[in-house]
Amino acid sequence: MADHAHDHAHDHAHDDHHDHEHHVDNFWTKYVFSIDHKMIAKQFLITGMFMGIIGVFMSMLFRLQLAWPGESFPILETFLGKWAPDGVMDPNMYLALVTIHGTIMVFFVLTAGLSGTFSNLLIPLQVGARDMASGFLNMISYWFFAASSVVMVVSLFVETGPASGGWTVYPPLSALPQAMPGSGAGMTLWLVSMTLFIAGSLIGSLNYIVTVINLRTKGMSMTRLPLTIWAFLVTAILGVLSFPVLLSAALLLVFDRSMGTSFYLSDIMVAGEMLTNQGGSPILFEHLFWFLGHPEVYIILLPALGITSEVIATNSRKPIFGYRAMVGSILAIAFLSFIVWGHHMFVTGMNPFLGSVFTFTTLLIAIPSAVKAFNYITTLWKGNIRFTPAMLFSIGLVSTFVAGGLTGIILGDSALDINVHDTYFVVAHFHIVMGLSAIFGMFAGVYHWFPKMYGRMMNKSMGYLHFWLTFVSAYGVFFPMHFTGLAGLPRRYYSNAEFPIFDELQDINVIITMFAIGGGIAQLIFIFNFFYSMWRGPKAPQNPWKSNTLEWTAPVEHIHGNWPGAIPEVHRWAYDYSKPGHEEDFVPQTTPLKDGEHAH
Amino acid sequence: MSGIMTLIVLVLAVLTALQLIRIFELSSKARQTAEYEVTDRDNNNQGWLMLLFGIGLIVSLFWMLYEWSPIMLPKPASAHGTEYDDLMTISMIVIITMFVLVQPILFYFAWKYRGSKDRKATYYEHNNRLEFIWTIVPAVVLAVLIIYGMTTWSNVMNPKNEQEPLVIELYAQQFKWTARYAGQDNQLGYANVRLIKDANVIGVDTLDTKGSDDKITTEIHLPVGRPVLFKFRSQDVIHSAYFPHFRAQMNCVPGMTTLFQFTPTVTTAEMRQDAEVQAKVARINQIRTEKGLEAYAYDYLLLCNKICGSAHYNMQMNIVVESEEEYAKWLAEQKTVAETL
Missing domain, CATH: 2.60.40.420 (Cupredoxins -  blue copper proteins)
Structure with missing residues (x-):
């Protein structure tokens, strides 16, 4: 058995590496203020999971309200206190929950939790580097993220409630404490939290870019990089170019809120008070916000696609189909993502000509996306598919990426957007295409690289159960929302009982909530599996998935510098699976080319 | 009272979890192969589940289309609304067709090529002609949709008036x-x-x-x-x-x-x-x-x-x-x- 051979090799590595540790770690430098990328990756993951639990739990609470509006649920009073007197949710709290759910899922879970975890874990290990270019900055990046998470969680407990103006925090609603309670101290903390978050994200991204460009091992040319690394690199570039714009938007909002400026405010009377602000425009904020906001979608999605490329190729035991096209489509998507932000603003009253331009650029994204989807499917073709839980989630991702991407063709078309803008159709679209796809990518990543992170294996059967419950309930939650959206139901409505025309939709709302609660509870299986396996799972062999990439040549036990002895040299691309002329169905990147063997 | 109940439930939950852990450990010890290794039987089961899910997905799509189409918005009550609905119908037909073509292929492949120890995958790294086809075909379909959409958008946003419009703020x-x-x-x-x-x-x-x-x-x-x-x-x-x-x-x-x-x-x-x-x-x-x-x-x-x-x-x-x-x-x-x- 090959595995035993690897175990054996691993034992030797284990013996060797002790001479390699140059300093002794104490608890603080090892677990808390670590500068080792592997530990920082785990810190990002655990923090992201913690925030994810909060975010998902919030969605279950507001789904209760949506299915049975105005009914009393004691659980709501338990968790929301004065915001749910007698167990009936307050409308302000409903808006706060959807706002914080969105913020947490988009930024804390799917940006920091996903990119932070896997860029940190995999970039040095897969390009063959001892660590990130700057371990210190890497640590700082995590601690900015941790601080921003703390501030965001603290904001849930302020007297006037957390930010409630939607995760897009459009002013004037978010700028004026008189407009809603959540725009008071809660919004201030939201802005502080996001500022810290952006600072951390920028430091992290710069570090990723420098590491990929400069610290590749001998032989690791750009065209031999695994697609994960391509995805992380392009994601980091997107972050560096777009997050500063959100930071400036947030700073101007801080000025408007606290220092009497009028960047976004003009001619406003709120709560009986005439404001003196004049000359600003909320549309400016929308432009700045979405200039980040749209690339942000791909900051979330690309790492998940990168992980999927790796997982699908490894577990189909086939090369990823069309490597160059995959890289090209990542680059094309990234470029286009900067010139499509206006499709979020078709009905803001911007010049109709601009609407046409943004329709054109937006629908162009469907082309590289289609290439990716077809290439994934062709990778499965004539494969020898091994259904690990990671593989299941990756196939799930391809399915949701296709399902959600297709509805983008409707929403990206300015003419069609008029009547479905801000309805549940949009909620369905973006949850499927970026929410589900990204979270599936994240699950795939955790299942696949758990042995690399913790040196132990996760339980397979629990993984299967977790996948199927999650997959079925995910479609069960979001597929019916297309229909409520087409029926004209606006999003962010506390209740649709005020409109008799929507009475017919209530049954669908109940179905959605059932799936949401079921799907939420199913995540407990994952959490249990994760923590149980961390301590009690079977010990991992060095290369459990018989994978080609470099991280599996590093010893199971984590050491500073990743490899005892010299950094391995790379001789081929990462996708020589089932290559004719080789006995095994995988050929690690470190294997030299045979005489007369064609590099890919 | 509810406090005590919560406490009891929590204690019971922890006890259940501990018992489950014991069962898992004992059962994985009893088994021969490592618990994480994917067997041919797993591949077979998961492959079939994939196929079933794929069929279920398509069936439920059509069930929803049939069951829920009456509760959609009624016919449009404006002049451009008809044009809007036509564009929507055509776009919907395009995306549903794509959905119904692509999703079954995905789940069919997942089932068809479910792994087995006796087989080896085919080394097939790229095919320029195939990739060219699935770049060009979506591009053409999208070009048609873009032109159609832009025309509609322009008609909606810059209507030609035969009579002076009534102005309402x-x-x-x-x-x-x-x-x-x-x-x-x-x-x-x-x-x-x-x-x-x-x-x-x-x-x-x-x-x-x-x-x-x-x-x-x-x-x-x-x-x-x-x-x-x-x-x-x-x-x-x-x-x-x-x-x-x-x-x-x-x-x-x-x-x-x-x-x-x-x-x-x-x-x-x-x-x-x-x-x-x-x-x-x-x-x-x-x-x-x-x-x-x-x-x-x-x-x-x-x-x-x-x-x-x-x-x-x-x-x-x-x-x-x-x-x-x-x-x-x-x-x-x-x-x-x-x-x-």
């Missing part, structure tokens, strides 16, 4: 709508939030003579067949005027005026006679009777569709489309700004 504030009709001259007088004072609740400039014949109302009445140009203002935060029955929407942004024009083509009375609408209303009223709520009659509505505060979910206004005579009669009953201030 829609004024949004937390959490209600107010309408201002332009009066005899069909020209709105200047207005600004800064001019709000006492009874002048939406800030009409009383010195502007164009405004003295304006009429402020709490309901919108529209004459059928005449283009209406809406001018939107907001007093406080961003709102969005959403007219789902007319396939129209435009944000109301404080500090600026936005525009949207459409022509209502079906009167409220005609709509109430429509067979589809009658069936819809009957179903809704059945639900309402069961819940003990008052009966509902079909009306066009204006909704707020941009998060605007606590009562965002209940910011609505009734819209009545009627004949030119009925409309003239209703408008004559409304007071002008000059009369009210």
Whole structure:
């Protein structure tokens, strides 16, 4: 058995590496203020999971309200206190929950939790580097993220409630404490939290870019990089170019809120008070916000696609189909993502000509996306598919990426957007295409690289159960929302009982909530599996998935510098699976080319 | 009491978890192969589940399309609405076709190529012709959709008027709508939030003579067949005027005026006679009777569709489309700004 051979090799590595540790770690430098990328990756993951639990739990609470509006649920009073007197949710709290759910899922879970975890874990290990270019900055990046998470969680407990103006925090609603309670101290903390978050994200991204460009091992040319690394690199570039714009938007909002400026405010009377602000425009904020906001979608999605490329190729035991096209489509998507932000603003009253331009650029994204989807499917073709839980989630991702991407063709078309803008159709679209796809990518990543992170294996059967419950309930939650959206139901409505025309939709709302609660509870299986396996799972062999990439040549036990002895040299691309002329169905990147063997 | 119950439940949960852990450990020890290794049997089971899911997904799509199409919006009540619905139908056909082609292939492959120890995958790294095909085909389909969409967009946003549109201002504030009709001259007088004072609740400039014949109302009445140009203002935060029955929407942004024009083509009375609408209303009223709520009659509505505060979910206004005579009669009953201030 090959595995035993690897175990054996691993034992030797284990013996060797002790001479390699140059300093002794104490608890603080090892677990808390670590500068080792592997530990920082785990810190990002655990923090992201913690925030994810909060975010998902919030969605279950507001789904209760949506299915049975105005009914009393004691659980709501338990968790929301004065915001749910007698167990009936307050409308302000409903808006706060959807706002914080969105913020947490988009930024804390799917940006920091996903990119932070896997860029940190995999970039040095897969390009063959001892660590990130700057371990210190890497640590700082995590601690900015941790601080921003703390501030965001603290904001849930302020007297006037957390930010409630939607995760897009459009002013004037978010700028004026008189407009809603959540725009008071809660919004201030939201802005502080996001500022810290952006600072951390920028430091992290710069570090990723420098590491990929400069610290590749001998032989690791750009065209031999695994697609994960391509995805992380392009994601980091997107972050560096777009997050500063959100930071400036947030700073101007801080000025408007606290220092009497009028960047976004003009001619406003709120709560009986005439404001003196004049000359600003909320549309400016929308432009700045979405200039980040749209690339942000791909900051979330690309790492998940990168992980999927790796997982699908490894577990189909086939090369990823069309490597160059995959890289090209990542680059094309990234470029286009900067010139499509206006499709979020078709009905803001911007010049109709601009609407046409943004329709054109937006629908162009469907082309590289289609290439990716077809290439994934062709990778499965004539494969020898091994259904690990990671593989299941990756196939799930391809399915949701296709399902959600297709509805983008409707929403990206300015003419069609008029009547479905801000309805549940949009909620369905973006949850499927970026929410589900990204979270599936994240699950795939955790299942696949758990042995690399913790040196132990996760339980397979629990993984299967977790996948199927999650997959079925995910479609069960979001597929019916297309229909409520087409029926004209606006999003962010506390209740649709005020409109008799929507009475017919209530049954669908109940179905959605059932799936949401079921799907939420199913995540407990994952959490249990994760923590149980961390301590009690079977010990991992060095290369459990018989994978080609470099991280599996590093010893199971984590050491500073990743490899005892010299950094391995790379001789081929990462996708020589089932290559004719080789006995095994995988050929690690470190294997030299045979005489007369064609590099890919 | 509930505190003790919670405690008991928590203790029981922890005990259950501990027992489960024991069972897992014992059972994995009892088994020969490592628990994480994927066996041919796993591949077989998961492959079949994939196939089943794929079939289920397509079946449930068609079930939903069949079951829920009656509860979608009824036929459009505006001139451009028909064009909108045509574009929507064609786009939907395109994306549903793609969905029904691609998803089954994905799940079929997952099933068909489920792994086995006796097989080896085919080394197949790329094929330029294939990749060229699936770049070009979507590009062509999208080109058609883009051109069709842009044409529709341009028709909707720059309508050609055969008659002068009726000008109505829609004024949004937390959490209600107010309408201002332009009066005899069909020209709105200047207005600004800064001019709000006492009874002048939406800030009409009383010195502007164009405004003295304006009429402020709490309901919108529209004459059928005449283009209406809406001018939107907001007093406080961003709102969005959403007219789902007319396939129209435009944000109301404080500090600026936005525009949207459409022509209502079906009167409220005609709509109430429509067979589809009658069936819809009957179903809704059945639900309402069961819940003990008052009966509902079909009306066009204006909704707020941009998060605007606590009562965002209940910011609505009734819209009545009627004949030119009925409309003239209703408008004559409304007071002008000059009369009210």
